[in-house]
Amino acid sequence: MKKSQVNKNFWEKLKRSARACLPDRQGGQAIYALAPMAGVTDSAFRQICKSFGADVVYSEMVSAAGLVYNSRKTLELMEFDKAERPFVVQLFGAKPEHFANAAKLISKKIKPDGIDINFGCPAKKVAKQGAGAALMNDIKLAREIIKAAIKNTSLPVSIKIRAKVGATSAMEFLRAVKDLPIAAVMIHGRSLKQGHSGAVDWKIIKQARPLVKGVLLANGGVKDKTSADEIIKKTRADGVGIGQAALGRPWVFKDVKSPQPPLLKGEEEIFKIILKHAKLVNKLKGQPGIIEMRKHLCWYVSGLPGAKKLREKLVKAESVEDIIAIFSF
Numbered sequence: 511m512k513k514s515q516v517n518k519n520f521w522e523k524l525k526r527s528a529r530a531c532l533p534d535r536q537g538g539q540a541i542y543a544l545a546p547m548a549g550v551t552d553s554a555f556r557q558i559c560k561s562f563g564a565d566v567v568y569s570e571m572v573s574a575a576g577l578v579y580n581s582r583k584t585l586e587l588m589e590f591d592k593a594e595r596p597f598v599v600q601l602f603g604a605k606p607e608h609f610a611n612a613a614k615l616i617s618k619k620i621k622p623d624g625i626d627i628n629f630g631c632p633a634k635k636v637a638k639q640g641a642g643a644a645l646m647n648d649i650k651l652a653r654e655i656i657k658a659a660i661k662n663t664s665l666p667v668s669i670k671i672r673a674k675v676g677a678t679s680a681m682e683f684l685r686a687v688k689d690l691p692i693a694a695v696m697i698h699g700r701s702l703k704q705g706h707s708g709a710v711d712w713k714i715i716k717q718a719r720p721l722v723k724g725v726l727l728a729n730g731g732v733k734d735k736t737s738a739d740e741i742i743k744k745t746r747a748d749g750v751g752i753g754q755a756a757l758g759r760p761w762v763f764k765d766v767k768s769p770q771p772p773l774l775k776g777e778e779e780i781f782k783i784i785l786k787h788a789k790l791v792n793k794l795k796g797q798p799g800i801i802e803m804r805k806h807l808c809w810y811v812s813g814l815p816g817a818k819k820l821r822e823k824l825v826k827a828e829s830v831e832d833i834i835a836i837f838s839f
Contacts, residue, residue, distance in 0.1 A: 518623075518664055518665060518666065519666040519693055520566075520596045520623050520624065520666065521624070521666050521668065521693045521694045521724055521725045522693075522724070522725075524541050524565060524566070524596075524725065524748075524749075525541070525724070525725050525748050527539060539767065540738075540742050540747075540748065540749040540750070541565050541566065541725065541727065541748050541749025541750075542563065542564060542565050542738070542749055542750060542752060542763050542766055542767065543564065543565060543566040543567070543568070543696070543727055543749065543750070543751045543752070544556060544559045544564045544566070544567045544568065544751075544752060544753075544756060544763075545568065545670075545696065545729055545751035545752060545753035546568035546569065546570065546571060546598075546600045546626070546628070546670070546753075547570070547753055548570050548571045548631070548633070549570065550570070550757070550805075550806075551567065551568060551569065551570050552570060552587075552791075552794075552795075552802075553589060553590050553591060553594065553794055554787060554790040554791040554794055554795075554799070554803075555760070555787070555806065556569075556590070556594050556597070557591055557593055557594055557790060558760045558783070558786070558787050558790070559756055559760045559763060560593055560594055561593075561760075562760050562761045562762070562763045562764045563763040563764045563767050564752075564763045565596075565749070566596050566597075566598060567594050567596075567597055567598070568597075568598045568599075568600045568626060569587055569588055569590070569597070569598070569599045569600055569622075570587050570600070571587075571600050571601070571602045571628055571631060571636075572584055572587050572588055572599055572600060572601050572602070572612075573601075573602060573603060574601045574602065574603030574605070574608035574609050574611075574612040575603050575605070575608050577601075577608075577611065577612040577615055577616070578608050578611050578612065588616070588620045588622070589794075590620075590622065595623055596623035596624065597622045597623055597624075598622060598623060598624040598625065598626045598668065599616055599620060599622045599624075599625055599626065600625075600626040600627070600628055600670070601625060601626065601627055601628065601659070602627075602628040602631060602636060602641045602642055603639070603641050603655070604639050604640035604641045604644075604645065604651070604655075605655075606651075606654040606655050606657070606658035607658070609627070609655050609658045609659045609662075610658040610659070610661065610662045611662075612659075613625060613658070613659045613660075613661075613662040613663040613665075613667075614662045614663070616663070616665075617662075617663040617664065617665055622665065623665065623666075624665050624666045624667070624668060624693065624694075625659055625663060625665050625666075625667050625668070626667070626668045626669065626670060626694075626696075627655060627656060627659060627667065627668070627669045627670070628641070628642055628669075628670050629642065629643060629645050629646050629652060629669055629670060629671045629672070629683070630642065630643050630646075630670045630671050630672045630698050630702075631643055632672075632702050632706075643672055643675045643702045644675070646671060646672065646675035646676075646678045646683050646702075647675055647676045647677070647678050649678065649682070649683060649686045649687075652683070652686075652687070653686065653687055653690070656669065656687060656690055656692065657690065660690065660691060660692075666693030666694070666724075667691075667692060667693055668692060668693050668694035668695065668696070668724070668725075669687075669692055669694075669695055669696070670695075670696040670697075670698070670729070670751075671683055671684075671695065671696075671697055671698070672697070672698045672700065672701060672702055673697065673698065673699050673700055673701050673710075673711045673714045673715075674701040674702065674703075674711075674714075675701065675702040676702065679714065680697055680714050680715075680718055681714060681717055681718060681721070684718055684721040684722065685721060688721050688722075688723070692722075692723075692724055693724045693725065694724045694725035694726070694727065695718070695722045695724065695725070695726055695727070696727040696728075696729050696751045697714070697715045697718060697726070697727070697728060697729060698729045698730045698751075699711045699712055699714065699715055699728060699729065699730040699731065700730050706730075706754065710730045710731040710741075712728070712741060712744045712745050715728045715745040715747060716744060716745045716746055719745070719746050719747070725748045725749070726745075726746075726747045726748050727747055727748065727749050727750060727751045728741050728742065728745045728747040728749075728750050728751070729750065729751035729753065730753075732750050732751075732752050732753075732755055732766075733755045734755070734762065734765060734766070734772070735765050735766045735768070735771075735772065738750050738752070738766045739766075750766075752766070757806070757809040758806065758808075758809025758810045758811075758812050759809075760783070760787075761775065761783070777814055777815075780810060780811075780814070781837045783810070784807065784810050784833065784837070785830075785833065785834065785837075787803070787806065787810075788800065788803060788807075788830050788833050789830055791803045792829070792830050797828060797829060800827060800828055800829055800830065800832075800833070801827075801828060804824060804825050804827060807821075807824040807825075807827065807833065808821045808824055808825065811824065820836065820837075823836045824836060
């Protein structure tokens with residue numbers, strides 16, 4: 511690893527202060543990352559999660575090929591605010607040369623804090639390209655992709671994988687790339703076949719610990735402080751990646767970090783968070799952003815009194831004013 515890479519590796523700084531759940535470590539704080547989610551983790555949502563204590567945030571999946579062809583939409587996915595740092599751009603693709611060019615461009619023009627490579631996405635449209643989780647079954651190509659990214663950036667390069675894809679387990683995959691200077695590994699404890707539901711295999715994440723020299727993050731099934739603490743303890747990971755639990759509950763990051771049991775948020779407090787989120791979306795994307803945000807609005811009101819009627823109105827919201835009127839701010 512280049513000296514510049516070491517100096518810029520924010521993961522190492524986080525790891526030094528992490529509790530990590532090893533029996534002989536006391537104090538400190540585990541790492542709580544907002545896991546990357548396509549169509550969800552845009553800049554506005556990342557900023558909201560950051561305001562509640564997320565330690566690391568990732569972009570939505572960015573196409574390495576799209577960057578090569580200078581796609582405007584692809585470039586927009588990487589726009590971020592300084593308040594989001596440390597901010598990591600997550601790439602997907604199937605050609606090493608695309609990752610080499612993407613790593614150069616991102617380092618020079620976007621200047622995030624890190625680059626992540628997706629080897630875990632189960633989406634069929636991604637798999638058809640030979641990208642995402644499909645790459646775990648082609649370890650040789652996966653190695654070349656990781657090497658191409660590392661060679662063409664001074665930023666720390668991390669990866670996200672699954673417990674198992676086809677016949678390839680996380681252990682087999684990590685053994686094949688353990689010699690590469692990978693800064694962090696996030697392991698989703700479910701197989702590709704399971705997708706985003708079913709039992710999470712924490713044993714395989716624990717078994718992977720010796721193979722990960724950098725930061726190890728456990729992902730999948732984290733719902734609250736109790737489950738986060740339990741997962742870190744079981745896996746001996748340095749922290750967790752929180753995805754679905756943050757949908758409509760971005761304050762989950764504050765809850766998992768607090769030594770005290772979390773207090774249930776009242777309707778008025780939730781409405782204020784919604785308004786803050788909506789205004790930020792409107793600032794960044796205008797009306798199209800509010801329409802995109804409708805799914806977030808529905809997640810926010812889940813479990814509230816009259817949630818069904820609220821959702822019926824929220825799926826028609828087209829402006830901040832519409833949202834204010836619905837909640838009678």
